[in-house]
Amino acid sequence: MTASPLSPSLSANALMIRKLDTIFPLSNDEKQALMELPIQLVKIDTGKDIVRLGERPQQSCLILKGFTCVYKLSVGGKRQIMALHVPGDIPDLQSLHLEVMDISIATISACTVGFLQHVDILRMCERHPRLTAALWRETLIDASIYREWLLNIGQRDSYARVAHLLCELLIRLRAVGLVENHAFDLPITQEEMADTIGISAVHVSRTFQALRANGLIETTRTRIYLPDWEGLKEAGEFDPLYLHLRNAP
Amino acid sequence: MTASPLSPSLSANALMIRKLDTIFPLSNDEKQALMELPIQLVKIDTGKDIVRLGERPQQSCLILKGFTCVYKLSVGGKRQIMALHVPGDIPDLQSLHLEVMDISIATISACTVGFLQHVDILRMCERHPRLTAALWRETLIDASIYREWLLNIGQRDSYARVAHLLCELLIRLRAVGLVENHAFDLPITQEEMADTIGISAVHVSRTFQALRANGLIETTRTRIYLPDWEGLKEAGEFDPLYLHLRNAP
DNA sequence: CGATCGCTTGATGTTGATCAAGTGCGGTGG
DNA sequence: CCACCGCACTTGATCAACATCAAGCGATCG
Numbered sequence: 413m414t415a416s417p418l419s420p421s422l423s424a425n426a427l428m429i430r431k432l433d434t435i436f437p438l439s440n441d442e443k444q445a446l447m448e449l450p451i452q453l454v455k456i457d458t459g460k461d462i463v464r465l466g467e468r469p470q471q472s473c474l475i476l477k478g479f480t481c482v483y484k485l486s487v488g489g490k491r492q493i494m495a496l497h498v499p500g501d502i503p504d505l506q507s508l509h510l511e512v513m514d515i516s517i518a519t520i521s522a523c524t525v526g527f528l529q530h531v532d533i534l535r536m537c538e539r540h541p542r543l544t545a546a547l548w549r550e551t552l553i554d555a556s557i558y559r560e561w562l563l564n565i566g567q568r569d570s571y572a573r574v575a576h577l578l579c580e581l582l583i584r585l586r587a588v589g590l591v592e593n594h595a596f597d598l599p600i601t602q603e604e605m606a607d608t609i610g611i612s613a614v615h616v617s618r619t620f621q622a623l624r625a626n627g628l629i630e631t632t633r634t635r636i637y638l639p640d641w642e643g644l645k646e647a648g649e650f651d652p653l654y655l656h657l658r659n660a661p
Numbered sequence: 662m663t664a665s666p667l668s669p670s671l672s673a674n675a676l677m678i679r680k681l682d683t684i685f686p687l688s689n690d691e692k693q694a695l696m697e698l699p700i701q702l703v704k705i706d707t708g709k710d711i712v713r714l715g716e717r718p719q720q721s722c723l724i725l726k727g728f729t730c731v732y733k734l735s736v737g738g739k740r741q742i743m744a745l746h747v748p749g750d751i752p753d754l755q756s757l758h759l760e761v762m763d764i765s766i767a768t769i770s771a772c773t774v775g776f777l778q779h780v781d782i783l784r785m786c787e788r789h790p791r792l793t794a795a796l797w798r799e800t801l802i803d804a805s806i807y808r809e810w811l812l813n814i815g816q817r818d819s820y821a822r823v824a825h826l827l828c829e830l831l832i833r834l835r836a837v838g839l840v841e842n843h844a845f846d847l848p849i850t851q852e853e854m855a856d857t858i859g860i861s862a863v864h865v866s867r868t869f870q871a872l873r874a875n876g877l878i879e880t881t882r883t884r885i886y887l888p889d890w891e892g893l894k895e896a897g898e899f900d901p902l903y904l905h906l907r908n909a910p
Numbered sequence: 911c912g913a914t915c916g917c918t919t920g921a922t923g924t925t926g927a928t929c930a931a932g933t934g935c936g937g938t939g940g
Numbered sequence: 941c942c943a944c945c946g947c948a949c950t951t952g953a954t955c956a957a958c959a960t961c962a963a964g965c966g967a968t969c970g
Contacts, residue, residue: 466902484812487898492812506805509798514805514903538790548797549758551804556755556763558807563733563741565815566859570958601916610815612959617918633916633967649736653715654763819926850948861927866950882935882948 424451424476424526427588431500434587434657435553436546445540449533451526462517462525463504469513471527472504478523479599482515483607493608494558496520496581496600500588505551508533521599553656560654565610568649573609574619575628575648582638583652595637623647673700673725673775676837680749683836683906684802685795694789698782700775711766711774712753720776721757724750727772728848731764732856742857743807745769745830745849749837754800757782770848802905809903814859817898822858823868824877824897831887832901844886872896 425447432438432446451474456462462480463469475497482495482503494515497503503517508530537544557580564576585596602620606613623629628644630637638644652660674696681687681695700723705711711729712718724746731744731752743764746752752766757779786793806829813825834845851869855862872878877893879886887893901909 482808484808486812486816488816490816492815494808494811506801509794510801510805510905512902512905514905515808541787544793545758548800551797551801552755552759555800555804555807556759558804558811559731559733559743559764562743562807562810562814563735565811566741566856567735567737567739603916607815613916614918614960615958617916618958621918653761656759656761656763852948862948863928863950864926866948867926870950 424453424474425449427476427500428474428502428526431588432546432550434659436549437658438546439542442540442543442546445536445543449528449536451528453524453526456519456523456525458519458522460519462519463507463513464516465513467513468511469504469507470531471529472502472507472533473517474526474528475499475501475503476524476526478519478521480517480523480525481520481604481608482517484515491607492610493604494561495554496608498581498585498588499590502528502550505547506554508547520601520604549656556654556656570609570611570615570619571622572648573611574605574616574623575644576650577605577609577648578629578636578638579645579648579650579652580655582641583655583657587657593637594639594641595635597634598631598636599634673702673723674698676725676749677723677751677775680837681795681799683908685798686907687795688791691789691792691795694785694792698777698785700777702773702775705768705772705774707768707771709768711768712756712762713765714762716762717760718753718756718762719780720778721751721753721782722766723775723777724748724752725773725775727768727770729766729772729774730769730853730857731766733764740856741859742853743810744803745857747830747834747837748839751777751799754796755803757796769850769853798905805903805905819858819860819864819868820871821897822860823854823865823872824893825899826854826858826897827878827885827887828894828897828899828901829904831890832904832906836906842886843888843890844884846883847880847885848883 429438429443429446438446453476462473465484476499478499480497480503481493482497483491483493485491495503504513507513533547537547564573568576581598582591582594582596585591590596602616603613606616620629620631624631626643628638628640628647630639644650678687678692678695687695702725711722714733725748729746729752730742731746732740732742734740744752753762756762782796786796813822817825830847831840831843831845834840839845851865852862855865869878869880873880875892877887877889877896879888893899
């Protein structure tokens with residue numbers, strides 16, 4: 413981790429509030445408490461581990477910029493990516509109550525993250541019990557996404573899997589204002605996407621081509637455009653219920 | 662749900678305490694609070710839904726006897742089972758903070774379950790903040806199991822998938838005293854196992870035969886014996902870290 | 911300006927799906 | 941107590957989706 417500590421920022425807390433507010437209604441009092449939560453900013457290069465399996469972190473990280481992934485390796489060395497996280501997410505919030513990491517978390521693009529000390533979070537939650545519920549709810553939505561991904565990988569073919577993942581990313585990124593006209597930055601290689609949905613990288617390439625041919629996606633190097641939202645939703649059997657957003661899209 | 666309400670029981674609360682205590686150290690005070698939690702017992706036949714996608718339950722259910730599964734259907738009608746739950750588990754604890762069910766839960770054998778009203782749970786948690794942490798932790802372990810299952814389905818072949826699932830069930834059942842000499846009741850059809858690990862029922866049958874041939878399992882109608890625990894663990898790449906048990910097996 | 915990385919393309923191989931026809935066990939009813 | 945029925949499981953044959961291997965291409969970056 414090539415970390416360059418910065419000074420505490422305004423916008424980190426604001427982003428956290430914005431994200432939390434999409435899943436749980438926050439009072440002004442609670443927003444104020446969140447604004448006062450100390451956050452230490454760090455920049456991290458692409459492809460670095462933020463935290464590793466087996467570690468016992470005293471902090472959780474808030475993504476401010478870039479994408480990260482949660483992953484595990486099988487004995488044969490194959491990688492499964494269990495989750496992708498985008499700005500506003502706290503990929504290892506679970507470590508607040510699960511001492512030993514059962515996963516690793518890595519950046520898949522250049523990232524800025526903010527570290528939240530567990531002691532600070534716990535103190536805040538003591539004073540504001542509804543914030544406990546809000547953060548608990550956030551971890552429950554993570555679990556809901558895992559469930560949907562199990563359905564995706566277990567039962568759908570590769571075409572639907574890719575379509576579903578793209579639908580989910582659009583909705584999640586839109587919630588934090590990172591989508592313009594059904595287009596967004598997607599700093600993820602086909603190999604990473606392959607490890608995410610359980611197919612080979614070669615087959616991701618072929619599947620992308622099929623989606624392009626059907627007018628469901630248009631891609632440039634790091635950006636993706638979804639010209640036919642209804643068509644993509646249907647292809648991916650996508651229903652955003654499982655994201656539990658307050659203002660359901 | 663062919664429900665026949667029974668009188669409040671002693672053992673339901675005791676089972677809940679026993680299970681929680683395997684993942685979180687409980688004080689006598691907290692155990693007392695759990696003993697006082699009202700639990701309404703209900704018997705449910707095989708193959709009935711306990712709660713369905715889209716519902717907004719005011720209660721969660723504690724499994725006392727039998728197995729249940731968490732599932733979703735794909736548009737094509739294929740079923741993915743995302744979780745199996747055994748006595749001591751609370752399969753829909755998430756509904757405490759996620760109003761709308763994003764999954765359905767069904768019995769896969771004759772079950773006795775106990776219903777816990779959300780208001781009662783919340784009141785108990787207010788008075789005993791460490792119990793909030795304990796229950797939160799329980800939902801985090803559910804999420805950890807989802808992650809491991811993603812790795813299982815996404816990266817391992819059918820032989821390893823079955824082996825892994827059997828290893829997990831042994832450990833989880835042992836924690837609640839339902840294993841004798843590496844043998845336990847397994848009231849699950851091969852079709853259900855197929856929907857759990859994302860392969861076809863026919864292939865489950867063949868995989869079982871391969872495991873039998875290698876001396877890793879012996880089965881009767883409803884019971885399974887694991888004669889070569891080390892061998893099975895290796896076949897399933899099983900490491901129980903992700904179950905976050907206090908007395909790691 | 912070469913090197914590297916990510917993507918593409920084609921050829922071949924394998925796992926596991928699907929279809930279809932049995933088999934055996936347990937439970938049910940006569 | 942026995943005969944029957946149904947369901948779970950088994951077995952064999954064929955097929956499809958996707959993996960793997962290998963080579964080439966194009967853009968980005970030092």
